[in-house]
Amino acid sequence: MPQKKYSFKLKSSLSELDKLCQNVEKFGHTIGLSKKFIFEINLALDELFTNIISYGFKDDEEHVIKITILPQNDTLCLCIEDDGIPFNPAEVQEPDLKCSIEECKIGGLGIHLAKNLMDEVCYERCGDKNILTLKKTIAETESN
Amino acid sequence: MEIIEEKQDAISIFKLNGRLDSNTSQGFEKKIFDAISDGSKNMIIDFKDLDYISSAGLRVILKATKALNREEGKIMLCAMQDYVKEVFEIAGFDSFLPIVGTVDDALQSF
Numbered sequence: 001m002p003q004k005k006y007s008f009k010l011k012s013s014l015s016e017l018d019k020l021c022q023n024v025e026k027f028g029h030t031i032g033l034s035k036k037f038i039f040e041i042n043l044a045l046d047e048l049f050t051n052i053i054s055y056g057f058k059d060d061e062e063h064v065i066k067i068t069i070l071p072q073n074d075t076l077c078l079c080i081e082d083d084g085i086p087f088n089p090a091e092v093q094e095p096d097l098k099c100s101i102e103e104c105k106i107g108g109l110g111i112h113l114a115k116n117l118m119d120e121v122c123y124e125r126c127g128d129k130n131i132l133t134l135k136k137t138i139a140e141t142e143s144n
Numbered sequence: 145m146e147i148i149e150e151k152q153d154a155i156s157i158f159k160l161n162g163r164l165d166s167n168t169s170q171g172f173e174k175k176i177f178d179a180i181s182d183g184s185k186n187m188i189i190d191f192k193d194l195d196y197i198s199s200a201g202l203r204v205i206l207k208a209t210k211a212l213n214r215e216e217g218k219i220m221l222c223a224m225q226d227y228v229k230e231v232f233e234i235a236g237f238d239s240f241l242p243i244v245g246t247v248d249d250a251l252q253s254f
Binding site (some may be wrong): 098 | 163198199202203227231237239
C-alpha cells in the first residue's frame, strides 16, 4: 500500500459533509478500501466533524477543519484538526444503551459510533487547536 | 436523498435512496411526521437503496418510533445493507426496533 498522505480542508458548515464524503470515497478507492471500510471511516469523521460544527465554535466566524488521512502499513490514521473550544471526545461518557426506548436519548450517540468504529481515538490540545487522531486496522482482505 | 412514499392498505412505506445525514434528516423527519399527522400509524422504512446513515438519521427513526408507540402503531425497518445494520447494532437500536429482510417480510408482520 502506498504510504501517501492525503489531506483536505473543510469550512465550519454542515453543507461540507458532502465534500467530506467525496474526499473519503476518492481516497478509499485510490488505495482499494472496501465499501464497508470507507463507510465506517466516513461515518466516524462525519460524527466528529458534525460535533465540532455544532458545539466547537462560540463565534459566528467561519473556521477551517483540517482532515488528514495517512495509511501506515496495516493501519489507517485519520487526523482532525480544529481551532474550536477544547474538547476531548475520548473522555465523553458512553450513553446507556440498555435503556428502554422511552428512556433512550440520542445525545452522545454520534461520538459513541465514532469510537466504536475506530480501534483507537487519541486527543491532544496543541496551543489553540484540538488534534484528534483516529486509528483503524485495515484487514488483509480490505486492500488489494 | 430521495424519499419515495407509498401506501399499501393502511401502511405507509418510505423508500430511502442516497444518504441520510445531518443535511437530509430534517426533510425525512418532516415526511414521516406529516404522515403521522395525516393518521398513519403503521410504517415501513425500506433501506434497500440507502448508502449511508449517521446518528442524525438514527435520531429521526427513534423520534418516529416513540411517536408511533404513543399512537399504538408500529414501525418496521427492512432491507438494510450489512454496514447500515451495524450502525443500528452499535447504537443498541436493534434491541427495540424490528429489522427484517424485505418489504414483504415487513408487510406480513402487520
